[in-house]
Amino acid sequence: MEHEHPGVPSAGPGDSSGQSGRDGHGGTDHSEHAGHAAHDHGEHAGHSGHAGHAGHVAQFRRLFWIMLAIAVPVVAFNEMFAHLIGYGVPGGSWTRWISPVLGTVMYLWGGRPFLTGGWGEIRSRKPGMMLLIALAITVAFVASWGATIGLLDHELDFWWELALLVVIMLLGHWIEMRSLAQTSSALDSLAALLPDEAEKLDGDEIVTVSPEDLVVGDLVVVRPGASVPTDGDIVDGAADMDESMVTGESKTVHRSAGDAVVAGTVATDSGLRIRVTATGEDTALAGIRKLVADAQGSSSRAQRIADTAAAWLFWYALGAALITALVWTLFGLPESAVVRTITVLVIACPHALGLAIPLVVSIATERAARGGVLVKDRLALESMRTVDSVLFDKTGTLTKGEPAVIGVEPVEPDDEGRVLALAAAAESDSEHPLARAIVAAARSRELSVPVSSDFSSSPAVGVKATVDGGLVEVGGPHLLSRRQTEELTVGDRDADDGVTVLYVVVDGGVIGALRLADEIRPESKETVDALHAAGVQVVMITGDAQEVADAVAEQLRIDRVFAGVRPEDKAAKVAQLQADGRKVAMVGDGVNDAPALARADVGIAIGAGTDVAIGSAGVILASSDPRSVLSVIELSRATYRKMKQNLWWAAGYNLAAVPLAAGVLAPIGFVLPMSVGAILMSASTVVVALNAQLLRRLDLSPEASARAYRQ
Structure with a gap:
């Protein structure tokens, strides 16, 4: 899931004390954020499409x-x-x-x-x-x-x-x-992003109202950790906004007076006062909601294989019955004509054909669930075997969607552990995602983290605390001001590739720097290599800046990159690939991915993702392991093979039994008795059922699927 930053208490709107209020924790961050999205709360009651x-x-x-x-x-x-x-x-x-x-x-x-x-x-x-x-x-x-x-x-x-x-x-x-x-509704999940109540300023009083009752020009209060009820402009306060659920960007974005915010985003650390600029259908998230509805409504529904076979069998049986009645009547045996004709029409009913597809799908979906693949739409599963382009959302799919320490640069050699331990001590009281990443890095290295006191933070600057009697500060370029800029030799001030740089200062002197970035999942490289081996093009889409996307693409050897894509434009990128003749599977996990998931030939939601992404997809991966996409391909191909085999068994019985029931071998003294036809009919049903059971032997673990395509 794209990272969700919990809020922390503060004195109220506009208050910047209590916890850090920094742009990316005050770090150097050159990634661009995707455009805003928002959401219509006019139908908060939800939908019942399933x-x-x-x-x-x-x-x-x-x-x-x-x-x-x-x-x-x-x-x-x-x-x-x-x-x-x-x-x-x-x-x-x-x-x-x-x-x-x-x-x-x-x-x-x-x-x-x-x-x-x-x-x-x-x-x-x-x-x-x-x-x-x-x-x-x-x-x-x-x-x-x-x-x-x-x-x-x-x-x-x-x-x-x-x-x-x-x-x-x-x-x-x-x-x-x-x-x-269907097991969930995408539109219900979009509606759930909005808070049930909004706090409106009425003079000097705060009145609790429904978001639906807000009008343009109202002034609302958004407390730390709360969701923005509707689109608006900040008039007082500053906060790091978690926009990941809407934009797909994992890093928080610093917003202050004069900046626009959108419904559904979260003020992680400080309170805000916002003047409403749009409500209802005019909000940006309402636009995403409409895109989801339109894409789901316009999705092509391929003709089911069994229905096609049944249509041919209908005309085949009807034609055979007419010929049977005509021939036996012409030979002067009207009673036999009636018996043979009725027998043909009854035997033509596809016992086995009626179970051929549903039984395979039922066993396949059950087997898939045991392997961490949840199939909501069987047509999506059937279509996966034809996919030749897999479009991955970057944040939370190919990457973990949360920052991690990727490097520690001490000023003094052999001082790496001290730099990280002091930074973790200063950050230990902060709930900021970057702070949690630093503390987690110190724990993973089993460092002894000192106890801190007198913690405080400053928006867009950093944090400070007393550690072992000294003042420890952690923050980005704004923290340094003019301090030691000439002598500074750590932390590239021109960091790129989506890296955030935080400096560690003790009693006014810089002792080192930390480099943090959205960490690439270790399974992503294996996934891309296996997809290439299967002859599938790999495409990445992200709201991040081009240089950030290119850095990830280079590491993973991704074929094509769409960078700087706004949420409302992701579905258009899917359509662009489809216009090039590609069969597209979209893999994503955020609200911003929902329209693209619905528009793609196959929508695959990472199970750790948002409810709306899951609601828009035909296939859900219970884990966040991207190798599970290979499991879906393997399942689709195996299921299709069983469908074809069962259809041949089922239809083959009809093709052979109908002429025999009609009496085509009567000239040599053989007419298929009804009892024998019924036994053969039951036998074909048993064969179909047993063949479908073989799907249970399929190994759908991500490791096995990746290994199969690498061989």
Whole structure:
């Protein structure tokens, strides 16, 4: 996650005491910050975009269990099924009506989703799986009643087959809907960035109001550690603003009177008074929210493979049935024509095809979750195998998103440990991200850190404290003023590459300097190398300055860099790559990444990132290890292979069984009995289920995935 800087108490708005109020801790920082983003709080109540999928999951789950319970007596008391298995139906003559009555309930109740879905496909003139299922259960229903009341041959008693059709198809669609259900809302997360209340100055009093009630010109108070309720200009006070949740920039940005601030950013160390300049739909974060909504709404929804196969099978079955009826009638066997035609239409219903894709996706998503990959959108998973460009957000994705000490430069040789220990002692009472980095560095080196007292800080200058009877100061160039500038030999004053330089001063004399920067994740280099081995272009996007981005890109051997990109322009960069003919996967973790995640062919959110980034993505990495992107590629390719294999098994059965059921081998004395066709149908379903289970053997650990692509 891009670093979130907690606030610390202060006396109130404009107060600069208590904790450090420094621009990057007063350090030398040449990186540029991305433009402001903000957010619409007009719909703070949230959204329910995922409710539709959740409703379908509940519907198919409930129907499946009810129909399964009803199917047991339908099958058990069916005379045709009893004859096939070889047992006698228990009870008297009344038991022969159990299957027809309960079978009718199953057709009208359990089959309703398929009947309405099939009618919808007819109206849209796009026949697919629903119409094929509806055709099969309707033919089975009509034929079974015909056989029950003696109008048709007893061989057409398909009540048991109707029951199995309904149960298996409900199971398949339950699994499918569950895999499609959304688990979070990006727009809800955007709304959550705003505080629930704002403190407005009304004369000399502070009144608590809803951010929605603010108007342009109002004066609001933002306390240390609090979020800015709406866009505005600072009129009093100065603070280091944590804009990482909006801009993607890991370093805090010093803002003072006259500077603009945006909704959702956090005053980390001091209070502010802000005059409102924009509210509601006019705020910058509202613009990001609109981009997310537009990108999600305009995302292409590729035609599902199974639906395509079902459409072809529909026309294949219908054509085969017509030819069967015509041929058997021409040979003067109208009764056989009816039996053969109905058998063709019932056998054509894809038991296995109905499970081929949902079962693979269900097992794949379960296996992925065990490997730290959470799949929200199955189409995103299917698309990942075609991706040829992976676009990484820099801060918090390729880098850790928080500062770390990368170098200690003492004035006197062999004084490195003392410089770091004294700096840590002076910073020990500060909550500033740079302070925490210095203290963490001292702890990691197991240094003995002295106790400090009389801590104080000065905005844009640094901190000071009494340590072992001496005055220790830590800060950037403003701390030095004219002190020893001629003799200063440490800490490059022209630091670049995103490095922040802090000087350590003891009793007026500089004893050394610390260099801090956003640390590159150790796994990032391995990730980039493995993606190159897989033939994938690696692109980096960041709001940082060009020289900062180039330094990271050079270390990681990244192919292409977009630097200085404002939050609202990230989605446009994704579109630019797509316009070049690229299939793009976007990997990010901040609010500023949300529109780009939604616009990309595949959006991948780092799990440690913000809720809004997770809500905009189709795939979520539970860890912050970028190598997990390779796991997604491997999972996508393996899943696609299983889908194709299952489709060939499922459709292959239909392609072979339909002609045999039609009687194509009748001239040599062989006609496929309905009972054999049913057994083969069940066998194909078992094969599909077993083949899908092989996905459980896939090793999706980041280490294994990276190793596989390096070999």
